[in-house]
Amino acid sequence: MDENVKIKVENLYKIFGPTPKKAFPLIEKGKDRTEILEKTGNVVAVRGVSFEIKKKETFVIMGLSGSGKSTLIRCLNRLIDSTSGQIYIDGKSIIDMEREELREARRYMMSMVFQHFGLLPHRTVVNNVEFGLEIGGMEKEERNKKALDAIELVGLKGYENSMPDELSGGMQQRVGLARALANDPEILLMDEAFSALDPLIRNQMQDELLELQAKMHKTIVFITHDLDEALKLGDRILILGPDGTSRQLGTPEEILSEPADEYVAKFVEKVDKTKVITVSSIMRKAPVVSIPKDGPGAASRTMEKNGISSIFVVDTDRYLKGLARIDDTVKLHKKKERDLEPILVRDIYTAYEDTPIYDLLATAMSTKYPIAVIDKEYRYKGIVDRAAIINEVSEDTDETESPMNFSEMEEGISNKDSDK
Amino acid sequence: MDSVTLHKIFDIGGVFEAIIDWLTENLSVVFDIIADVIDALLTGFFNVLMFPHAFIMIALFAALAWWIAKKGVGIFTLVGFFLIYAMNLWEATMETLALVITSVFIAILIAIPIGIWASKKDTVEAIVRPILDFMQTLPAFVYLIPAVLFFRLGAVPGVVATLIFSMPPAVRLTNLGIRQVPKEIKEASQSFGATNRQMLLKAEIPVAIPTIMAGVNQTIMLALSMVVIAGMIGAGGLGNEVLKGITQLKIDLGFESGIAIVILAIFLDRVTQALGVASQKQAE
Numbered sequence: 084m085d086e087n088v089k090i091k092v093e094n095l096y097k098i099f100g101p102t103p104k105k106a107f108p109l110i111e112k113g114k115d116r117t118e119i120l121e122k123t124g125n126v127v128a129v130r131g132v133s134f135e136i137k138k139k140e141t142f143v144i145m146g147l148s149g150s151g152k153s154t155l156i157r158c159l160n161r162l163i164d165s166t167s168g169q170i171y172i173d174g175k176s177i178i179d180m181e182r183e184e185l186r187e188a189r190r191y192m193m194s195m196v197f198q199h200f201g202l203l204p205h206r207t208v209v210n211n212v213e214f215g216l217e218i219g220g221m222e223k224e225e226r227n228k229k230a231l232d233a234i235e236l237v238g239l240k241g242y243e244n245s246m247p248d249e250l251s252g253g254m255q256q257r258v259g260l261a262r263a264l265a266n267d268p269e270i271l272l273m274d275e276a277f278s279a280l281d282p283l284i285r286n287q288m289q290d291e292l293l294e295l296q297a298k299m300h301k302t303i304v305f306i307t308h309d310l311d312e313a314l315k316l317g318d319r320i321l322i323l324g325p326d327g328t329s330r331q332l333g334t335p336e337e338i339l340s341e342p343a344d345e346y347v348a349k350f351v352e353k354v355d356k357t358k359v360i361t362v363s364s365i366m367r368k369a370p371v372v373s374i375p376k377d378g379p380g381a382a383s384r385t386m387e388k389n390g391i392s393s394i395f396v397v398d399t400d401r402y403l404k405g406l407a408r409i410d411d412t413v414k415l416h417k418k419k420e421r422d423l424e425p426i427l428v429r430d431i432y433t434a435y436e437d438t439p440i441y442d443l444l445a446t447a448m449s450t451k452y453p454i455a456v457i458d459k460e461y462r463y464k465g466i467v468d469r470a471a472i473i474n475e476v477s478e479d480t481d482e483t484e485s486p487m488n489f490s491e492m493e494e495g496i497s498n499k500d501s502d503k
Numbered sequence: 504m505d506s507v508t509l510h511k512i513f514d515i516g517g518v519f520e521a522i523i524d525w526l527t528e529n530l531s532v533v534f535d536i537i538a539d540v541i542d543a544l545l546t547g548f549f550n551v552l553m554f555p556h557a558f559i560m561i562a563l564f565a566a567l568a569w570w571i572a573k574k575g576v577g578i579f580t581l582v583g584f585f586l587i588y589a590m591n592l593w594e595a596t597m598e599t600l601a602l603v604i605t606s607v608f609i610a611i612l613i614a615i616p617i618g619i620w621a622s623k624k625d626t627v628e629a630i631v632r633p634i635l636d637f638m639q640t641l642p643a644f645v646y647l648i649p650a651v652l653f654f655r656l657g658a659v660p661g662v663v664a665t666l667i668f669s670m671p672p673a674v675r676l677t678n679l680g681i682r683q684v685p686k687e688i689k690e691a692s693q694s695f696g697a698t699n700r701q702m703l704l705k706a707e708i709p710v711a712i713p714t715i716m717a718g719v720n721q722t723i724m725l726a727l728s729m730v731v732i733a734g735m736i737g738a739g740g741l742g743n744e745v746l747k748g749i750t751q752l753k754i755d756l757g758f759e760s761g762i763a764i765v766i767l768a769i770f771l772d773r774v775t776q777a778l779g780v781a782s783q784k785q786a787e
Contacts, residue, residue, distance in 0.1 A: 157690075160694055162690050162693055162694060186696040186698065187696065188696075189693070189694055189695060189696035190695065190696030191696075193694075194694065194695065195690075195691070195694040195695075197687045197690065197691055198687070199685070199687050200687070201685070201687035201688050201690060201691030202688075202691075203688065203691075203705075203706055203709065203710065204710060205709045205710065205712075206709075214691075214692070214695060214705070215695035215696070217705070218692070218695050218696055218697045218701055218705070219695075219696065262695075266695075272694075
């Protein structure tokens with residue numbers, strides 16, 4: 084086997100239901116999922132998937148709900164036992180492992196991060212992070228030290244003794260990540276790890292994962308339904324079809340430029356509109372004051388009239404000069420000063436009308452002022468406020484996840500069994 | 504065929520009688536041992552409750568209620584328990600409390616493992632559920648008959664009848680609580696290589712504790728109601744006083760012991776509920 088391969092999956096099938104074996108003849112005949120379900124009462128979740136994951140690569144498995152991606156990642160650590168096929172890690176079959184051996188592998192070789200974090204609500208952050216080490220039987224003192232290191236690594240220092248419910252979603256997922264990193268596994272399994280987070284936080288977590296990975300060099304298997312996330316994080320991406328088959332495996336570049344079939348092509352078409360949509364569509368006109376004509380009095384009156392706390396300042400040719408804040412302006416006015424110039428905030432962000440909204444995300448998070456839109460000559464055109472950006476981005480991601488996922492389907496089926 | 508003749512064929516009562524006769528004849532040694540254990544527990548708890556002066560106990564109960572529940576419950580306990588003492592029902596109340604503690608102690612010891620087992624195995628749940636339904640719907644008085652046959656009269660059969668009667672909610676809610684642990688939490692502990700035992704002790708039970716505590720609270724309340732009924736077979740305590748009130752038409756005694764029962768019930772309910780809430784807060 085290739086030295087460079089960490090995980091090798093061969094012709095993997097997972098069929099949920101009372102009689103999985105009965106589905107195979109129909110699969111061979113090429114029947115689709117619905118037909119197989121009707122005829123045999125079994126659901127084909129993963130359908131003959133094969134791939135190799137290289138050492139230290141970030142491998143993204145992408146598919147919509149029902150594509151079997153969550154089932155697939157659970158087969159890798161055998162939270163779900165596959166129906167047929169093989170999975171090798173470092174050339175050793177996971178499928179053939181005995182209980183004890185599998186536990187060892189789970190404890191020291193691979194860790195998992197969950198979509199809804201899967202934290203223990205009764206434990207503090209540090210005790211949650213320690214969990215895996217505790218399970219492995221490590222001494223209290225040693226595991227505490229390792230847990231604190233992992234907490235620092237994910238930027239949660241100072242929250243060691245908080246309870247999970249006191250933290251925001253993004254922070255809770257950092258705890259999940261720290262827990263997974265605490266035992267320094269070679270493989271990190273991330274099941275829609277950022278999907279439950281709001282878009283801005285998600286973006287930030289993605290950046291941090293990239294940074295962490297640059298330092299850690301783990302083999303990461305990342306599941307997502309979001310193509311943008313896949314393109315951003317993945318060294319290589321495996322796209323699963325709605326029927327549980329694999330459709331294309333390639334680098335982001337390959338997938339974007341040479342989609343293997345219509346299904347993939349349709350996906351690529353829809354690549355995040357925030358990358359396509361520009362500032363001009365969410366820009367609005369806002370009042371400005373122009374110097375030297377207007378002084379602090381006029382500026383504060385305009386702000387009060389419009390109910391805003393800051394205003395952009397231009398000169399007579401509408402060149403952007405800076406931004407005046409209401410508190411500074413009022414102070415200046417009380418001192419009976421005439422000139423706005425000394426209090427202008429120059430540390431402001433600008434954008435052109437054709438800047439993609441996506442590029443403003445990071446800025447929108449870090450600035451407290453609106454972003455000024457200017458033309459190439461530095462002339463003031465309008466403003467974009469943070470709310471508009473966030474609005475646009477969240478509109479784009481709202482409808483991506485439908486409630487059905489495969490683990491739930493599995494539950495539905497086993498419930499049906501017990502009803503019989 | 505009339506119903507009388509039919510009854511001779513479908514002699515269900517006779518079957519139960521035969522079973523119980525057989526049990527009493529052949530397993531009397533076992534029942535004696537059980538009786539000794541229960542008796543020892545009961546005497547132990549009662550002696551502890553009666554060892555300090557009543558005023559010290561009242562203060563302790565009030566402090567406990569204040570600490571676990573709220574100030575208001577503490578004050579209620581102080582006043583209420585003093586009233587019990589003033590009605591000259593202190594000893595009877597402590598007897599009842601000892602009966603409740605003993606029954607609930609044994610009931611929980613049996614119920615929680617069964618509940619856990621049922622949560623893990625669907626077949627166990629399928630078997631246990633109808634038994635629990637049966638146990639809960641059978642009129643409470645019926646339990647007194649076999650209890651008396653096995654253990655004669657007195658406090659021990661009272662405890663046995665009570666623990667059987669009060670066990671179902673603890674089984675049910677333990678089962679429910681563990682089944683309701685979010686799937687991702689179970690998956691998370693599995694994915695870190697937890698054994699089944701580790702998953703149970705470190706993840707499932709702690710997360711399920713608030714629900715389990717709600718079951719324990721219900722068990723305690725049922726036990727209290729049954730312990731009073733068990734007064735009919737000489738279990739002693741407040742049940743005895745109520746019975747005296749009924750049989751001797753002593754209205755005053757009947758009312759007073761009724762009030763004592765209510766006070767004890769409120770105390771037990773508020774304190775165990777507060778325990779549940781506290782564990783929930785911790786668990787959230």
